[in-house]
Amino acid sequence: MKEQATMDFDDESSILPPQEPVTCLGLTFENDEARRVHFTEELRKKLQDPEFRKIEGFPIGNDEDILNLSDPPYYTACPNPWIADFIAEWESMKPAQPEGYHYHREPFAADVSEGKNDPIYNAHSYHTKVPHKAIMHYILHYTEPGDIVFDGFCGTGMTGVAAQMCGNREVVMSLGYQVKPDGTILQEGADENGKKVWIPFSKMGPRYAVLNDLSPAATFIAHNYNRPVDRHEFEKTAKRIVREVKDEYGWMFETLHTDGKTIGEIKLTIWSDVLICPECTHEFIFWDVAADPKSGSLKEPFKCPSCAVSLTKKKCDKAVETVYDPAICRTISRRKQKPVRVIYTIGGKRHEKAVTQNDLDIISKSQITTAKSWFPANRMMEGGETRRNDSDGITHVHHFYTKRNLIELSLLREKVFQHKTKLPALGLWFTSTHPWVTRLSRLLVSNYFKKKGGVVAPTLQGTLYVSSMYAETNAADRFELRINSCPYTGFGGNVAVLTSSTSDTKIPDNSVDYLFLDPPFGANIAYSELNYLWESWLRVTTAIEAEAIENRPHNKSLTDYLHLIQKCFTECYRVLKPGRWITVEFSNTRASVWNAIQTAISDAGFVVANVSILEKSHKGFRAVTTSTAVKEDLAISAYKPNGGFEERFQKEAQTEEGVWDFVRTHLKYLPITKQQGVLLQFVPERDPRILFDQMVAYYVHKGYPVPISSQEFQIGLSQRFIERDGMFFLPDQVAEYDRKKMISGELKQMAMFVSDEASAIQWLRQLIKEKPQTFSDINPQFMQQLGGWSKNEAQLDLRDLLNQNFLCYEGKGPVPEQIHAYLSTNWKELRNLSKDDPTLVTKARDRWYVPDPNKAGDLEKLREKALLKEFEEYKEVKKKLKVFRLEAVRAGFKKAWQERDYAVIVAVADKIPNNVLEEDPKLLMWYDQAVTRMGDGNKGGMI
Structure with missing residues (x-):
């Protein structure tokens, strides 16, 4: 089984025509083969360096096999020593921007749907794969020609293909865009009258790409997908x-x-x-008894050809045969086929x-x-x-x-x-x-x-x-x-590929313009295992210690996954330029993995601005067979705060001004509108509760106490920013929102699902804000929502939820503005009546309504006091908590964080069922940060 070294062609020159001189990284060579020889020898020297081999994720393989697989400097089946050189060269070649140019993008908020029936996409299969045309939408939105894109989990290299295809007019137009002669790309929009128009939004032109993956098979495929070939x-x-x-x-x-x-x-x-019949031990061929041409399927049950007993495949044993295996020089037993x-x-x-x-x-x-x-x-x-x-x-x-x-x-x-x-x-x-x-x-x-x-x-x-x-x-x-x-997609020189862990890429700080990532998600796919056949033939295999997955045989829990993926996002944060964007494609059926990803993104320093749908048509093994499988992938858009804000935050973090500086900056990065067809959708990221959560998360991840309460935040928000339909905007954003709403008509509100106390409060808020109602009106609607209530969540009575979070008009004093506005709008006879008119008061009595932020402080304090009292009980309990108020745990964790009592957070977390902790992003955030600040010794046993 020794490899042959002889050539299979009489004259190698017949394979390719004579090659002209080539220039690579500032060096000129007689031909491409001379380039390859030079850089291969340079890589050979590098492989002799023990420190080079210590880079995290360095693949398993000897020097010769790594060199044989590589095509340096464009591709190395190991860490790539020339990535910094490529980035420096590409940066120097960027087209000059107009004077006064300032980079700014809203998140790409549109849902993307690109099918897989494309010859480029279908040229090579992989376990998970985002169509290059889908990625092109994001690259065109977030970058300019000549910008550098990084994909740390590149798979077959579709991000590289997408980056290069941004310079192909025909492909760009196939995405539904128009292209002007000067390369300006137009997307469909609408003017102030709702008339269809084409709006400039990007420039056509190839982008550069750095592609990385832990798997040598993946990077080998990615490199070959992105190199030019004479067909x-x-x-x-x-x-x-x-x-x-x-x-x-x-x-x-x-x-x-x-x-x-x-x-x-x-x-x-x-x-x-x-198979072997369990009744008579007769051996028979499964095909002979099960193949049914009439039905076009394999029939079950079937009959034993010997004793005629009715059987299924599961009831039968598999026949076994013993053979000598010369490849491993021993006798083996295997299933007989x-x-x-x-x-x-x-x-x-x-x-x-x-x-x-x-x-x-x-x-x-x-x-x-x-x-x-x-x-x-x-x-x-x-x-x-x-x-x-x-x-x-x-x-x-x-x-x-x-x-x-x-x-x-x-x-x-x-x-x-x-x-x-x-x-x-x-x-x-x-x-x-x-x-x-x-x-x-x-x-x-x-x-x-x-x-x-x-x-x-x-x-x-x-x-x-x-x-x-x-x-x-x-x-x-x-x-x-x-x-x-086989595709022929590469233009050459626009893509560099390396094989290492995304946690240690050696890419220079703040050097990449945009990141598109499709990382592993929990236990979804065991990439190193599925690639093992490919990599065995390539003779270089994955270093599984650095693989960011859940994998029981590899002794990797969800906790291990969280810490590994967090290291990867931290590295991504380091290499991305301030003020730039990262898109993370997400697909997983478990809330715990969703929360782990969000925690990792936030812990790295990114701020999430939008989540949209990225639809892929093909279903994997688990997506087909699991009833809880998600129907669509999600695209998470997050940004790295610009350097100016981070410098200011260091000075303002201890003050309330730091809060409003964060909100002001964050609102700039949020989509002003989202649309589904012609309907304008609610933008959840602009909801005051979501804004508060984002602010709290940023403070916590930076290690600072939160200097403001939820109630104070709500009041300050309404004083400093402009509210529309329950969302908050900067002054220069409101005109755009009002214009879009005028064109689209009514706003489509989010559907609410009640599963715990927090979602019940949100559901009630939305219900009675639109229509203040009495308890007897609310109760039957509320009861219909309780089917999905979490088994670990203590179920509060509706009266308790109302009393602790809302106000009821008892008929004393003027009718509250919210109730007055509702009644006078919906009943003609109640219009133009004063707020203390007896007829209006009678109609308004006993209706529940959402308190004005300026008047809800006392209610908020009473609720928080009750929650913290309950949390004190949880601290004293010696056994595991099976049923409890999640809101009480959240409030207790927040207070303990403010007091830097991290041990209390860890102690109570240990009493909570693992799945609850894993699936709640707020609890996971407090816990993860508490463990970090207590030291690595406390990390065991979390999940």
Whole structure:
């Protein structure tokens, strides 16, 4: 199994035409090969430095394998020593901005929907992948031509593709924009009369991109996706490689036609498990008893062909066989599978038949054939997915392939790697085709029987599950089919790729203009495990210690995930320029992971300004099978405060002026309006309670006590800023909001869902602010909302909620303004009556209403006193708290923070169920900060 070193072509010059001189990072070389040789030697020297190898996330692999995979300085299968050089060069090449230019963007608040039916997107699969066209919307919004974009979890490198495609007029216009001759991009808008117009919002032109990932497989794919390729030369070379592999091993996929003399080429062989009847111990092939052409499916139950007992697959044992494995030099036991059907072609015409003795003889011959080229035979790494097939005897990498595909794949790899540096698309071709030639390929049974659509699907997303009925394709044939699928998207020189942890990129401080991240989310995807087959063939694997995921086999809890992802966001904060934006694509079904991400973003120093929908059509394994799976991804927009504000905050943090400076600055970054179709939507980030929470979070993450109460904040907000429809604006923002509302009509309020005391208060506030009502009016509506009440939350009586948070007009004194405005608007006979008119007073009596902020101070103090009294009881309780007032815990945590009594926060947190702490962003914030300030020794056991 030693790799061949000889060339496969008589004359290497026939692969590519003569190359002209190239310039890279200020150095000029005779050709691109000379560039590669120079920087490869420089990287070789760097790999000798022990400190270089200590960079967090340094992949597992020897020097030669890392060098063979790399294409320095554009791509290194390890940390990239030239990233700072690229950034300095790109920065110097930026187009000059007009005099007085000041960067400012509102968050991109529109929901984005871009499908995946695009040849570039489909050229290479990956476990999670955002379409490059979706990313283009964000890059065009937040950046200018020549700006530098960073993606620290790049996957297949779609952010790099998107950055380069911002210079492609045709692609930009396909997103729904118009482009003027001077490159100005126009988006659809409306004038003050509601008439459709096109508004300038960006400039067309490529952006530069720095792409990073912990996985060598991901960065290898990303680099190859973003390098320029001569399509003609690639196709010629790829076809030659396939032809030579078929010349060598084509006999393995030959079959005898039903006429007994014509030879056909096998395209697909269906393999089936052999099962054992639990009643009579008879062995039978699952396909023979379950395949049902009439229904177009696998039927259950089925009958044992020996004793006729009714069975299901789960009731049966899998038959096992013992064989000698020469790759690891020992005998192994594995689940027994048999070939059952063959699909083949003769002269381009499709045929099908049952497996014959001739087919079995060819398979047997291939089993004893020795591969001439290297293939990986290492033990699968520790992990839930990588070891899920151990019980079936699939324990090593080579077990995921039939022997004949393993042999063909090994030769294909050897030939590809001889030329992939000169033709990067060859590398992309190899990894993109790989999933189609493993035992993870699935037979689409319905399509097979109904003879419509494709009958083979590659690996099921998110898992390394080997089906009981799998489809063995012809490796060389599959590679031939995918020659036309490889993209040619890179313009060259605009993308630099490195392989390391996002927590330690060595990118210079404040040097990146925009960040788009699609990070791992909790336990959603075990990337290192799912990439292990790819990386075993590439001979460089992921350093899993730095992988920011939840993974029980790797001893990583949600707490570990939180701290790892927090380190990554802290690094992202460091490299981003002040006043610039980060977009985080989020997809997870668990509130605890959502809160962990928000905590990590805030702890790093970012301030969240908007959350919108980013729709992707394809569903992964868990999204399909889990009823609680989210339907859409979210795009979180956050900003790094500019340097001027941060300097002022250091001086103002201890004073109330620091609060209003924060709010004033934050409002500048918020969307003025959000629309869904023609309807204007409520902007939750402008809600006074959300603004207060953001301010508190900023103070807490900076380590300062909050100098103002919620009530004082509400009063100050109404005095300093302008309110519209329950939202607050800066003076220069109000005109824009009023104009949009005039065009769009009524505001669409957010739907409220009651699950605890806080949401119940919000629901009541929205209900009676619009329509002050009596208890008897409110109660039946309130009862309908209680179906989703949290099991750990103490359920308060409606009267208690009303008494502690709202006011009731008892008929004494003038009718409150809020009730008066409602009644005089909705009853003609009550219009123009004074506030103490007996008729109006009678109609208004016993109605509950939202107190004016200036008059609600006493109510707020009484409520806080009651909450803190309850929190004192929780402090004294010795056992775990099963049911409690979450609001009391929040109030107690806040008071303890102000008093720097971090031990109290940690002690009470230990009494709360883990899921409650994980799923409440406020509690998680207080707790995380308290633990940080008490020292790392207290971090154990949180989640």
